Amino acid sequence: MSEAHAVRPDSDEASLAEAVDFVELDTLIDDEFSKDKENLIMMLQAIQRRYNYLPKPALTYLAAKIGIPYSKIYEVATFYSTFSLAPRGRNIISLCLGTACHVRGAERIRERLHDILHIDDGQTTDDKRFTLESVRCIGCCSLGPVMKINEDMHGRIATDEVDKVLGHYE
Numbered sequence: 001m002s003e004a005h006a007v008r009p010d011s012d013e014a015s016l017a018e019a020v021d022f023v024e025l026d027t028l029i030d031d032e033f034s035k036d037k038e039n040l041i042m043m044l045q046a047i048q049r050r051y052n053y054l055p056k057p058a059l060t061y062l063a064a065k066i067g068i069p070y071s072k073i074y075e076v077a078t079f080y081s082t083f084s085l086a087p088r089g090r091n092i093i094s095l096c097l098g099t100a101c102h103v104r105g106a107e108r109i110r111e112r113l114h115d116i117l118h119i120d121d122g123q124t125t126d127d128k129r130f131t132l133e134s135v136r137c138i139g140c141c142s143l144g145p146v147m148k149i150n151e152d153m154h155g156r157i158a159t160d161e162v163d164k165v166l167g168h169y170e
Contacts, residue, residue, distance in 0.1 A: 020057045024050070029065050037066050044077060053084040089124045089131035091169040094148040097134045100141035105159070109145050110134065112159040116166065129170070 028046050033039040043066075047058050054077050063070040077083045093113065097106050110121075113132055117125055124131040138146050143155025147165070154165050 020051075020055050020061070022061060025058060025061055025065070029062065035066050037068055040066070040068065040073065040076060041080070044073075044083060048083060052088050052090070053086060056085070084131075087124065087128065089128050091130050091149055093130055093132045094135045094138065095132065096136075096138040096144065096146040096148075098137035098141065098144075101138075101144035101146055104144040104156075106145040108159050109147060109157060109162060112162045116163060130166070 025047070028050075029035055029043060032046065033043050043062060044054060047062070048054055051058065059073050059077065060070055062068075063073050077085060095106060095110055095113065097110070114120060117130055117132065119125055119130070119132050121132055121134045138148055138153070140146055140153065140155060143153070145155075145157055147154045147157050147162075149165070149169055154161075157165065
């Protein structure tokens with residue numbers, strides 16, 4: 001596996017952000033959600049699905065379009081851990097560090113991920129292939145340690161299996 005370096009969440013977003021399609025945002029805001037302020041969270045989810053994070057230009061545009069101060073949108077976007085203001089990888093690794101997974105070796109899995117990807121929790125590889133996020137519980141404690149990549153669960157994973165599992169994701 002090629003060596004990758006971390007993109008920190010505080011990196012210069014302008015150099016990382018892809019162009020925001022404002023016509024697409026208009027369709028989303030006007031047609032799918034009727035510019036209804038009550039649908040803010042769903043709008044943010046749709047924007048994140050499209051860009052894999054919430055680009056600042058999209059949030060600024062959304063604020064003006066639905067008449068909510070940017071500060072309120074930022075407040076919502078930072079309150080919920082599901083939202084990201086920094087570009088993320090194509091594949092999101094959620095490593096469970098809850099009690100059951102912890103006692104079954106989750107910390108060793110995290111160390112192995114660091115050794116392979118050269119990133120820590122909350123960071124993204126330079127090639128934007130992976131983002132690592134630790135979580136407190138995934139909800140399948142009997143399978144610990146558990147690593148979820150996108151929607152795929154990898155239970156009872158051993159450190160020597162991490163390379164092979166990562167190899168399935170581009």
